[in-house]
Amino acid sequence: MKAAVVSSFDTAPRYADFSLPTPGPDDLVVDVLAAGLHPRVLSQANGSHYTSTDELPLVPGIDGVGRDAEGNLRYFVLPDTTLGSMAEQTVIDARRSIVLPEGADPIAVAAAMNPAMSSWVALRRRVRVEPGFSALILGATGSAGRLAVQVCRHLGASRVVAAGRNAEKLATVGADDVSTFDRVGEVAADVDVVLDYLWGEPATAAMVALVTARPDRGKPLSWVQIGSVAGPTAAIPSAALRASRTQIVGSGQGSVGTREILAELSGLAQAIADGVFTIDVHPVPLSDVERTWSEAHGSPRRIVLTPA
Ligand SMILES: NC(=O)c1ccc[n+]([C@@H]2O[C@H](COP(=O)([O-])OP(=O)(O)OC[C@H]3O[C@@H](n4cnc5c(N)ncnc54)[C@H](OP(=O)(O)O)[C@@H]3O)[C@@H](O)[C@H]2O)c1
Structure with a gap:
């Protein structure tokens, strides 16, 4: 063949x-x-x-x-x-x-499952979110980031902020607010969750800006490390972790078990087949x-x- x-x-x-x-x-x-x-x-x-x-x-x-x-x-x-x-x-x-449900578009499913799964699994398996939660997407202009904006909304987010390096692209992702990495403190200071596709310097800049600006430092912040497009390592200032209730977790193959990932496939595939994303x-x-x-x-x- x-x-x-x-x-x-x-x-x-x-x-x-x-x-x-x-x-x-x-x-x-x-x-x-x-x-x-x-x-x-x-x-x-x-x-x-x-x-x-x-x-x-x-x-x-x-x-x-x-x-x-x-x-x-x-x-x-x-x-x-x-x-x-x-x-x-x-x-x-x-x-x-x-x-798959008969009638599902194979091309749409093949395109969307992997990038959509990144935020779907993170929000359903790695952090606890309540209806009406707010989220910041770091690296929102890629396939996974754009879908993360939509997945957050589908799973009950009341506010989604998109951060990236390209203002023109950011304006097209459908978020409530957009920001550069160093200015997230001005628009996303009180979010509940960060979905981080970038790591590297953008993650460091965003964490410092966000933690410094947080109005209630006792409010839990879940930072979910999903991709490392901007660098495999990030310098995390120790004070950022001490001065706020920030918890960093990863989401991907390994931190989420195969069985857990498989259990999420049907729900996500159905949403894609239904044209939700x-x-x-x-x-x-x-x-x-x-x-x-x-x-x-x-x-x-x-x-x-x-x-x-
Ligand atoms: N853990 C998981 O479960 C899981 C699942 C799926 C994907 N991922 C990972 O998630 C990441 C993103 O995937 P994707 O499908 O969205 O990729 P993609 O469509 O290629 O998008 C890449 C994104 O990264 C941004 N970017 C690239 N280099 C950058 C830099 N140096 N500084 C700042 N931003 C930069 C791009 O910004 P521009 O638009 O400005 O170019 C774009 O937003 C990848 O690392 C992928 O492996 C993880």
């Missing part, structure tokens, strides 16, 4: 032949209808992700939507193996998949994978590979 094949971590995947492995007892073979090119997939394909085993060749893709032999439309997540979702067919563990998608045939790969870095649209 044809697939997007990575033969070297220095070059983009090529549309080439790849053998389908023999499925195990809990496995299903699916015809892949849509596979999202998420940041996590880029790091899988260039060998920089912390789960990389350096084994080549590999087919990238950590999730997708496919049709099984019985005709069911399934959203699936894949373990880190050498056969991902960017192929005509892939092998999935039925237990790591859900049957909007995401800017760019469908591209699998055969164009090599050309499209370079466009994925920093793309405002989520690229989704579809059958060639």
Whole structure:
């Protein structure tokens, strides 16, 4: 079969032949209808992700939507193996998949599940939020950040503040207020939750600004570390933690168990199928994978590979 094949971590995947492995007892073979090119997939394909085993060749893709032999439309997540979702067919563990409502748009689901899951799981599994909570999204202009604004509202937020480095893009994310990182103290001083996609210097600047401006320092603030687009480390001033009731937690594979993540798939997939969230998608045939790969870095649209 044809697939997007990575033969070297220095070059983009090529549309080439790849053998389908023999499925195990809990496995299903699916015809892949849509596979999202998420940041996590880029790091899988260039060998920089912390789960990389350096084994080549590999087919990238950590999730997708496919049709099984019985005709069911399934959203699936894949373990880190050498056969991902960017192929005509892939092998999935039925237990790591859900049957989608018929009529669900495979491209929309493949585009939105991964970025939307980041805030959905953070808010439902890593912090306790009450109806009417307020949130600050750091890095709100990417796919995950834009969806985080919508997920916060869907889960009951009364106020969402979006922070980013590009004022023009920030104005389009649908937040109640927008801010640069160093000025969040002026518009978001009293938020309950921060969803942080950036880490690095923007996180430090925002934490200092926010904690310094907090009107009630005894009010709990949950800072959820979700992505590290701006840097793998952040200098956190000790006083920021002593002078406020700030609690920093992470949300992702590991801090949220596989079982917990799987338990959230149906609810989120249903919301996406119902059209609750909007995401800017760019469908591209699998055969164009090599050309499209370079466009994925920093793309405002989520690229989704579809059958060639
Ligand atoms: N933990 C989880 O469960 C989970 C799940 C999904 C995604 N993630 C992670 O979340 C992060 C964001 O994902 P995404 O899908 O939204 O990516 P994306 O669509 O590529 O968006 C990247 C975002 O980061 C911003 N950015 C990039 N470099 C920056 C810098 N140096 N300083 C400030 N802002 C910067 C971009 O701002 P501009 O718009 O101005 O370029 C944009 O808002 C990634 O690290 C991803 O791996 C985590």
